Amino acid sequence: SRISKADISIKKPDPILNLVPN
Known part of the structure; x- marks a missing residue:
């Protein structure tokens, strides 16, 4: 994710998304 x-x-x-470092 780019977030x-x-x-x-x-x-x-x-x-x-909270788990994604990005």
């Missing part, structure tokens, strides 16, 4: 950790904190559409 940064900052984006994940703001908008986490999927819990799996």
Whole structure:
């Protein structure tokens, strides 16, 4: 995923994205 950790904190559409370091 191209989503940064900052984006994940703001908008986490999927819990799996939290596991992705990217």
